[in-house]
Amino acid sequence: MDEILHLGRGMFGLLSQPAGVPHSTAVVVLNAGFIHRSGPFRLGTRLARALAAAGYPALRFDLPGIGDTLPGADRPLVEVVAGVLDRLQARTGCARVVVGGICAAADLGWQAALRDARIDGVFLLDGPARGRFWFNLARARRLLRKPPAHWLAAVRRLRAPPADVTDAQLRDWPARGSEPAQLDRLRARGVQLLMLFTGGTAYFLHPRQLRATFGRGVRSEAVAIEYWPECDHTYSLEAHRQRLIDCIGTWVASRFPD
């Protein structure tokens, strides 16, 4: 059952509460870009309710400047998240929190986990990834599997001037090169991570990009990796949405059984 949770400073959220005794871990689903808290194709609402049905209180809310939160941000978003966690913990009593979401939500979840020791898990859906060499290799392999008629067009694209703006600039990714040390900090604290990439990004095609971005730590047991090239960025198909809800539910249940 959902309840309204007031979060202060003009913000509120919808807290999906378990019917029975809740686990000691709560989940926060962050905004996917500018989409309000219900998420693309209502994915946020359904994910939160599925997690609650499995015993995990799950909160969705709008960050400043999105959806129902009318004012823009007057402080860093990681501080906004910290304030939200205060209210969430006061309401649920949950000692541990998992945060995450799609795209910008993954970026913010990563930053929030670095700042806030209450965050014990992050699910990053199309989160940061660099490793241009591996990306280009995978793209070349994919191109070679296509008929030669596609090759000429690809060469034209390669010869075109580079894009002015990269994904890293549009998003709020960590400073280049800082990712391995940041991941090590999170792992040292016992933070669990789910990194799931879809075929809907313009920057991820090869799993080795993760090693190139995050270093050897990405192979640790704390990091679960999924690559779903058949899915798009916002899970346009119902079957993909259900698969994602099941995947996150299984990951939360296995990593946070208490």
Place this chain on the structure above:
Amino acid sequence: MTTPEPEPRWLAAGGRRLFSVLHRPPAPPRAGVLVCPPLLNEHARSYRLFALLADALAAHGLAVLRFDYHGTGDSDGEDADFTLESARSDSGEALGALRRAVAGAPLVVLGVRAGAIPAIHAATAGGAAALWLWQPCTDGADYLAELQARDAARWRAHPAGLRPGEAQTLMGLRCTDALAEGLRAARVESCVPGAAPPVTVLDAAGGAAAPGPVRRIDLAAPLHDWIGQPGMGRFPRAPVHALAQRLAATLD
């Protein structure tokens, strides 16, 4: 003028819970406005726009109630529960809740796109003083065909090369047989059980003509071109505030 913080609340609608947000003006309201949101993907796409508009109307002395139909957004229910009939019923319940909240002030119903269909029903059945129709789709069959064409174009251009292959979905959301049949059968004439209140149509300059004598307000580009855009837009506040001022003036 600073408006009070919006009040999120649950509405009881025939044993179902609808999520809603009430925007109150700083002083006792001179009218109450119910927003019947658009359907399917257009609901999420326009959510921010109507949150901003509600706040701006509140600054002009109007109380505004926004809500999600059963089976949509944050309201209870599964995606497959949403039908046009339930949307009509929900709109009537929401108008009743607004009436209680504004204590005797006149009521206005704003229907957005195909939300015009339940809005017209609620306004006429509920005795609203005015009806505002935003880029209205008052012929459900036309609307369904428009969305189907847009859906087909979306899949053709899909960057990940996906193909739909899923029955009963439209623009990525569930569109059950019941919803599709309800839309095909919906016409403005069949939605109006009694005499309609005065109508104001808001649309792009040169937009579709509305039935009957109506007042017309042209929408600035950021307020009307969100429908066909692929991404989630951001809405500038200045045209929203200007529009709120014009709408409020229609009630003087």
